[in-house]
Amino acid sequence: MNKLPQKTRLTQQRKTILDIVKSTCYHPTAEQIFKLVKKQLPKISVGTVYRNLDVLADQKLIKRIDIPGEPTRFDAELKNKAYFVCKNKGSIYDLKIDSEKLKSLVNCDCIDKIDDFHILLFGTSKDCPSEKGLRKGQLKR
Amino acid sequence: MNKLPQKTRLTQQRKTILDIVKSTCYHPTAEQIFKLVKKQLPKISVGTVYRNLDVLADQKLIKRIDIPGEPTRFDAELKNKAYFVCKNKGSIYDLKIDSEKLKSLVNCDCIDKIDDFHILLFGTSKDCPSEKGLRKGQLKR
DNA sequence: GTAATTGCAAACGGTTTGCGATCTC
DNA sequence: GAGATCGCAAACCGTTTGCAATTAC
Numbered sequence: 001m002n003k004l005p006q007k008t009r010l011t012q013q014r015k016t017i018l019d020i021v022k023s024t025c026y027h028p029t030a031e032q033i034f035k036l037v038k039k040q041l042p043k044i045s046v047g048t049v050y051r052n053l054d055v056l057a058d059q060k061l062i063k064r065i066d067i068p069g070e071p072t073r074f075d076a077e078l079k080n081k082a083y084f085v086c087k088n089k090g091s092i093y094d095l096k097i098d099s100e101k102l103k104s105l106v107n108c109d110c111i112d113k114i115d116d117f118h119i120l121l122f123g124t125s126k127d128c129p130s131e132k133g134l135r136k137g138q139l140k141r
Numbered sequence: 142m143n144k145l146p147q148k149t150r151l152t153q154q155r156k157t158i159l160d161i162v163k164s165t166c167y168h169p170t171a172e173q174i175f176k177l178v179k180k181q182l183p184k185i186s187v188g189t190v191y192r193n194l195d196v197l198a199d200q201k202l203i204k205r206i207d208i209p210g211e212p213t214r215f216d217a218e219l220k221n222k223a224y225f226v227c228k229n230k231g232s233i234y235d236l237k238i239d240s241e242k243l244k245s246l247v248n249c250d251c252i253d254k255i256d257d258f259h260i261l262l263f264g265t266s267k268d269c270p271s272e273k274g275l276r277k278g279q280l281k282r
Numbered sequence: 283g284t285a286a287t288t289g290c291a292a293a294c295g296g297t298t299t300g301c302g303a304t305c306t307c
Numbered sequence: 308g309a310g311a312t313c314g315c316a317a318a319c320c321g322t323t324t325g326c327a328a329t330t331a332c
Contacts, residue, residue, distance in 0.1 A: 051299095093252070105239060108236050112264065121255050146287090188323075
């Protein structure tokens with residue numbers, strides 16, 4: 001939610017960062033993105049990554065996923081309305097939630113307008129990944 | 142989610158911290174709690190506050206409220222299932238949400254069991270506090 | 283008595299920022 | 308050329324931690 005400049009530019013760095021977020025099926029952290037970009041642009045610095053993620057998020061090209069106690073992750077799939085975090089392995093599954101139905105669950109006359117929501121569910125998944133394999137939404141640690 | 146000791150003790154510090162969280166109608170941060178406790182126990186240190194908040198949260202006597210980009214807040218009202226964050230003034234309103242209805246909104250066969258959820262709604266409140274007054278749920282900044 | 287807890291202070295980790303140099307439009 | 312962005316490194320800020328001293332049970 002910073003002030004964007006009047007005209008943003010499509011630099012190599014910004015393009016590469018966006019491509020990486022778009023192409024990963026899991027939801028990488030800034031640190032992970034940094035490492036991945038570095039393979040293509042070895043001179044890039046963390047600051048640049050954070051600044052670009054800020055810009056891209058302000059432009060609504062990507063979305064932040066804030067999980068308490070973990071570094072922020074990023075998602076280029078904007079239609080994901082919620083995330084399910086499996087306790088066992090730290091996997092994250094994307095959930096689509098009907099915004100209108102959700103709003104109807106909320107009873108509070110103090111609310112004028114709901115612009116956005118941030119929903120995390122915690123629990124265990126049925127087919128919880130074994131030690132061996134990595135699955136969609138799972139971070140290597 | 143740390144390992145609690147076999148027997149926890151009710152120290153002056155822990156009692157005071159719990160009392161403060163229970164008695165405030167807004168949702169204080171660790172820092173704010175620290176300042177308030179200090180009035181009663183001038184020698185207390187931040188570390189003690191954080192450690193006690195951890196213990197109390199593990200004992201389910203209080204609840205964390207994690208709002209992206211802000212320090213963690215604490216709530217002694219455990220029945221609050223969600224929070225509404227007013228963008229204009231940073232006010233937080235407590236919401237009760239029907240857990241079962243919420244779960245029915247989620248369509249994902251990967252989920253085995255939902256233990257907990259964490260819901261934040263962002264928007265504007267009808268009677269948004271003016272510059273003059275402070276209201277329930279609002280932090281002085 | 284002994285395990286839990288404290289105060290202190292230093293360290294941590296993710297993120298931000300100020301700067302002069304370098305790009306993009 | 309002007310403004311946006313970069314790389315670098317230091318700073319930031321909320322939180323955690325190691326340790327010797329103290330306290331609750």
